[in-house]
Amino acid sequence: MIIAEHILQNAVKKGITQLYNLNNLPLSFQKTRKEFEGDFTLVTFAFTKETKKSPEQIGNDIGAYLIANEPQIVAFNVVKGFLNITLSDTFWLNYFNSIKSNATIGLKNPNSSGKTVMLEYSSPNTNKPLHLGHVRNNLVGYSVAQILKGAGHTVIKANIINDRGIHICKSMLAWQKWGNGETPESSGLKGDHLVGKYYVIFDKEYKKQIEELVNKGKTKEEAEKLAPLIIEAQQMLLKWEAGDKEVVDLWKKMNGWVYNGFAVTYKSLGVDFDKMYYESNTYLLGKELVQEGLQKNIFYKKENGSVAIDLTAEGLDEKIVLRSDGTSVYITQDIGTAIERFKEFPQLNQLIYTVGNEQDYHFKVLFKILEKLGYQWAKECYHLSYGMVELPEGKMKSREGTVVDADDLINEMFNTAQQTTEELGKVANFTEDELKELYRTISMGALKYFILKVDPKKKMLFDPKESIDFNGHTGPFIQYTYARIKSVIRKTDLNFDTQLQTVSFNQIEKELIKLIYDFEGTVEEAAKLYNPSIVANYAYELTKLYNRFYHEFNILKEEDETIKRFRLQLSFTCSQTLYNAMNLLGINVPERM
């Protein structure tokens, strides 16, 4: 329990009451910056108005009070409006003793918060393989789920597969026309790639037809609607909706290929789901709710028969929720599925959608509509909006082939990991299987860390010409440090039997303990903000500091037995903290590398 802040809060509160007879001033402590002496800092500018004293005076008053009245506080200094407070070494040692052998350091007990969250992520289309943009979605979604679990929430990971619609029919039609019965087995292609190939073929042929029509004098818009291929695809969609056996069988067959392909990619990425939804089952949901909304006058019928909602008062536009022919649009089914999920899971407190920021507007509208329909939980719906992954030349576009394919990238990373490891030549006694496992761990560590270290909200750049690094601020650096600690521990007997009573630790050791102390708050903050990058950057800070420690001080060769034991325990606790932090990111750490 964030014990240090607790002590400071209470002591300072009492002090202010006694010194100035003031109550309920908001106190906020921050970590003291490295350049200054101290552990925590109280900013005293905030109290100048109430106390009518200078910030320096206030700092000195409170500081003196703390020294006199709180035995755990041993020193203070004042710089301008900053009161820097130092806690005793005993306090930090006690803290360390209390957590050092705790495997779940920083994490709350599973399901202890009483809050249940459904987190939807991944949500692929079944007409093409996954690319780097999807990878970011999967990694962010999975990591946020891990972090929310770490914060004690119950998390249901959900995936809604976009398995129907005109885009699926495009692949199907192209395969029918030009596929010659090709299968994943006959072609040696991964199922999702095979289907994606025909999606691209469709687009190429479709563009040809458009061009021909334009040459015959049609406008581009007319040509896009008149091209025989698109008309055929639309007919196929109608047949699918009517349950036409031939179309449905083809659809099942090709979707099956895609699912097999996705399963491989998901396994590589290390992501999984508790609940699968399929749009082919849910796309009709929401229609009857439109009737309900009409009766409540939340929606209105337009002259042409379509149904809409007016959100101009909210700063949004008018939005169609049902077409004039009575069929639904995308948001209709989103309304339906949201309601369905809260019915299916009555204990649900929150619904999180991991979807790119290009859909910010869509979700604003969706949540507003749900709110207007009177659902109390509407305000607990949250769009976990992440930025696009861009290439140096701009956004990735599937149809134009300017995408970084997920499987290709994963394979490349694997090869780089293998090559780098072989060059370093430290794995002579690994078996073949152990090596493969190690390359997987390192390559995915590099890829995942690369993506998760940046704030999900921001767009990020990926340059395929520059391979993802294995040195510096990277996943492998953290993994290496973990393995390094394990290597030291393997050489001796680590035991926590006796508590350390008195150890005078050096500056870096104290900083390490303080940093370990920060982990719990870091996890809480990351959970509050749905932001894995906070955990990623924390892990890096701890790693860097540990390496400095490792370089400057001996552990096994230390002659003073007490210090040796302390350093060993401290190293272990660092490794455990790194393990937990990386686990929140979905990154494995190797025992040796």
Added chain:
RNA sequence: GGUCCCAUAGCUCAACUGGAUAGAGCAACGGUUUUCUAAACCGUAGGUCCUUGGUUCGAGCCCAAGUGGGACUACCA
């Protein structure tokens, strides 16, 4: 046209949500290994935090205007 997002070192990203002298990695340059894993460590160099005004004890962060970039604004999904 309207709405929203973004702009920090040559490049990729931080900055604990308004606090102290804006930090890392990569790239460049120099150094460290008979010692627990050199995927490491130490050092040098690199900044008009897009611009201009405002708010305040204090602004990279808040407000206003401008510049540049992006997304959205379908009876597509």
